[in-house]
Amino acid sequence: MSTINTDVLIIGAGPVGLFQIFELGLLNIHAHIVDALPQVGGQCAELYPEKPIYDIPACPEIMAQQLIDNLMLQIAPFDADFHLHQLVTDLRTLENGRFEVTTSKGTIFNTATIVLAAGLGPFQPRRLRLQGVDKFEGQQINYKVADKASYTGKRLAILGGGDSALDWVLELAEYCEHIDLVHRREQYRAQPASVNKMRELIQQGKVTEHHGNASGLIHSGDNLSGLQLRSNDGEEKALDINSILVFWGLTPNLGPIADWGLEIEKRQVPVDTEKFQTKIPGIFAVGDINTYPGKKKLILSGFHEAALAAFAIQAQLNPDQKVRLQYTTTSPVIHQRLGLKVIKKLEI
Ligand SMILES: Cc1cc2nc3c(=O)[nH]c(=O)nc-3n(C[C@H](O)[C@H](O)[C@H](O)COP(=O)(O)OP(=O)(O)OC[C@H]3O[C@@H](n4cnc5c(N)ncnc54)[C@H](O)[C@@H]3O)c2cc1C
Structure with a gap:
């Protein structure tokens, strides 16, 4: 199997990994995403798809599976590559500072950066x-x-x-x-x-x-x-x-993540709160997998972390480029990335 070269590999397609695709997409960064489960959605889809969630901003009540379905709709314009039903087993740093990541299906990625969005770790059968x-x-x-x-x-x-x-x-x-x-x-x-x-x-x-x-x-x-x-x-x-x-049913377990040379504190990976970067430059961690002073394992915290990690990744991939914050409401560039021009044309 040939190696897949990418700028960003997201490990974990739970709600936070999915939203990471969106935040990277707004900055014009394409991502590959891997999950050990056959479906996307992490804990929401696997553990409580039919339970209502009440603390997603601007959604007074939303079923967990509906939240995942909405995220999939929201990230569709960015055309990420999904690699499901494969566990990331190995991760090693290469001499040139990039990373080689291997999955249980033998897929090999050569990637400039990694976003660990692995939640509580891969789910194992009870x-x-x-x-x-x-x-x-x-x-x-x-x-x-x-x-x-x-x-x-x-x-x-x-x-x-x-x-x-x-x-x-x-x-x-x-x-x-x-x-x-x-x-x-x-x-x-x-x-x-x-x-x-x-x-x-x-x-x-x-x-x-x-x-x-x-x-x-x-x-x-x-x-x-x-x-x-x-x-x-x-x-x-x-x-x-x-x-x-x-x-x-399935129960989560840190699994192979424990062997990747990352610092681990009580089954979580410490990060800074500016970039959500781990101790290994180029490896970021968002959502339930990370820890920092005041961390709360909530979906909305993960969404915030994904936004800041995306800006840090953009700066790392393009060190000479100044990254400007643009509003989705008013930025024509973002509208183009979201495919909004095409939709408007169709509506006319
Ligand atoms: C019953 C229940 C109710 C909850 N209610 C709420 C609520 O009301 N509000 C709220 O904000 N939060 C709630 N939560 C917590 C919320 O679900 C988590 O905070 C959220 O799922 C974290 O998202 P995540 O994307 O970080 O990780 P996860 O959802 O855990 O997804 C991580 C994904 O990574 C994959 N993965 C891990 N390791 C690997 C690997 N080595 N290779 C490949 N894939 C890997 C896993 O298979 C998984 O799909 C609830 C949780 C539970 C269990």
């Missing part, structure tokens, strides 16, 4: 915490489905009660000999249509539903042969299964 689980992970216990056909003829336990768990019950029912669905309570957090389809599979004898918690693994040596369950009324039972899929 793990099953039972004795002996380590030796079966990646084998008979998994947190994602890599190959549906590999479940052919399996007796599978699916743990979870959200959309992922239910979607995979429906998807894998035709492959598996039988599926045991284990959820801690009777109500599911999934789409009602999926719950109804799952109940049809129960009627057909393809799926059995259990309410309680996994309490132990049953195995002989390297072979997982069952799952011990404790029901909500304290009863123990053993499920005859040979595969487990766990869909308990």
Whole structure:
């Protein structure tokens, strides 16, 4: 794969990483952006898409996913390049002061500057915490489905009660000999249509539903042969299964960021409050990932940080150019960058 050369690479497509595209775009700087998740929106989209937010300026109430959709509309004129579903694994400083950044998909960036907008770090699947689980992970216990056909003829336990768990019950029912669905309570957090389809599979004898918690693994040596369950009324039972899929959602973790030579303070990266630059010149940090005296982990703080970081990046990329603050209301140059002339022409 050939190396992508860029002026700016943004790591993290949460609300702040997305707004960073906008602030850079106003200054005529194009960006590439990477995120480990398959979709943009960070915590807003992954953890609370349908919860209303009340402290975004001039939006008395906005659903978290709507905020992300609006940001995507707002940054559209700047045509950033998105590289989703790939974790940034390595970052190293080159001799010429630029940076080489590598992702889990093998994409390599050679970039003049980096904006770390990595929030709380990449989200990892919430793990099953039972004795002996380590030796079966990646084998008979998994947190994602890599190959549906590999479940052919399996007796599978699916743990979870959200959309992922239910979607995979429906998807894998035709492959598996039988599926045991284990959820801690009777109500599911999934789409009602999926719950109804799952109940049809129960009627057909393809799926059995259990309410309680996994309490132990049953195995002989390297072979997982069952799952011990404790029901909500304290009863123990053993499920005859040979595969487990766990869909308990995702949890953030600093992950590879800890190995990039950045200063880290309580899982955050210290920055100055003029440029939001880290101790490594050319690497900026905005949003939940950074820390400074008085830091508040709020979306609106991240938006402010992104604006100042953009000006600092502009100054670094073009040291001989004086950067003028221009209002979006009145600047013809900004209107052109936003494509407003084109829109006005179409309206006429
Ligand atoms: C339930 C809940 C309610 C909240 N309510 C509010 C509220 O009302 N108002 C408010 O202002 N804030 C609220 N917040 C906080 C708000 O969501 C965060 O401040 C905001 O999401 C931070 O945005 P961010 O872009 O900095 O990081 P994030 O949203 O965390 O996004 C970071 C992104 O970086 C990606 N990433 C990290 N490391 C890597 C890597 N190595 N490679 C590739 N990608 C990587 C992650 O996958 C993620 O998508 C709430 C948070 C929660 C959990």
